Amino acid sequence: MPLNIPTFDDVLTAAARLAGLAHRTPVLTSRTFNDLTGAEVFFKCENFQRGGAFKFRGAMNALLALDISARARGVVAYSSGNHAQALAYAAAIKGVKAVIIMPRDAPELKVRATRGYGAEVIFYDRYSENREEIGGRIAAERGAALIPPYDHPDVIAGQGTATLELIQEAGPLDALYVCLGGGGLLAGAALAAAECAPACRVVGVEPEAGNDGQQSLARGEVVTIEVPKSIADGAVVTHLGAHNFPVIRDKVAAITTVSDDALIEMMHFFAERMKIVVEPTGCLAAAAVRSESQSLRGQRIGVIVSGGNVDLTRFASLIMAAGDKTPREPAMARAGPETFR
Incomplete structure (x- = not known):
């Protein structure tokens, strides 16, 4: 039986279904992060979504x-x-x-x-x-x-509404960085970006310990790995989904990885400079932008901050480990064109 691969029309249908049920989460910027990267970066903060995540x-x-x-x-x-x-x-x-x-x-x-x-x-x-x-x-x-977490057409379409809102609010983007676990969020983001910002380069970001998506994109087929070990528990999976891989293969430009140490430093930055709590998985995309900043200077970059569900004791211990690695310049965070509601 052929797979039911979702389309951008399915994302629009999902947006209509979710109106009044899902929060239209805020888009934030940070002057310090922009200075660090040389880019104009827009953070779609799904840590403010109902249930704490996209x-x-x-x-x-x-x-x-x-x-x-x-x-x-x-x-x-x-x-x-x-x-x-x-x-x-x-x-x-x-x-x-x-x-x-x-x-x-x-x-x-x-x-x-x-x-x-x-x-x-x-x-x-x-x-x-x-x-x-x-x-x-x-x-x-x-x-x-x-209803599996990522390998389902309606789940993928629903996740795509986050990117739809981001582009509606921030305008055209040169690149969009999205965390990657099973691939539902990345596939939905790619569907929305391809239609709303055709020139936008979509990049998936995985934990360094589990790069099954990176291997899959390189080989053109789904690669299965052993269960990885990473603090990014939301991205600890062994393979991409059958429904999302065709979208990722056709519409995602690249998949990169970041270390757990980079995630901890990004958690620290979000907490100290932008005053928001982000779980390790939610830091994947932003950490990749930070590490690849030399190639992104002068560009408009979208980042999906996927969630903020982290035990506060663990959160405190992780960001304390980051110590003084984050910059100390003053920063400002501001809401995007539309306020959080």
Whole structure:
């Protein structure tokens, strides 16, 4: 059976579905970051999204795309945290029963939030068990709809609405940097950018420890790796999705990687200079812009800040480790043309 690959029209449909449900998150700039990179950088701050991450967009869009009878049977998902919270939250809003399969080593903050939204949580061992198999089995046993975190056309289309809003607000971009785990956000971003800013170069950013997407783009086929170990827990995956890879292959210019140390330094910068809490995964794109700044001077750059769901004790310990590595010049952050609502 051929795959149902999402299109830009699906992104527009998702935007209409999400109106009044998903926040139109703010676009911020930092004078210090612009000075450091020599570029004009626009941060789309999905850490202010409902549920604390961009995942709410895709989860709610996929939930709303189900017919009433399917919603009545409930939904199942597997996730290390942000999609878990997002689908649990969306299901709670719409009165739908949700079952979420999470790794035993998922951040406790994300587990508590998922349960707090009313979802049933089932744990698995990410190093010895297959979450796709577990999710498929439970969905079949319960007659529920399976909504995976990234390999789903409606999820991809929903994630694309973040880039749609960013370009509407910031205007044309020369490049757009997007964090990459399973590929749902990157594929959605590429669909929106290709239509709204055709000259924009879309770049995916992965943890250095897990570059399956980079390998896949180079080979022209999905590459599967061992479970990587990185502080970017939202990007700890082994392969891209079947629905998003064709979009990434055709519309993404490059995929790069950054180290965990670079993520920690970026967390410190966001907290100290822009006064926002960003989780390690959410720092991937910005860290790559910082490291590649020599090639970006004079350009208008978009950055998707994917989320802010991080345990505060862990957050404090990580940014303390960054010490005095970040610059000390005064900085200003300002809202974009539209205010957060």
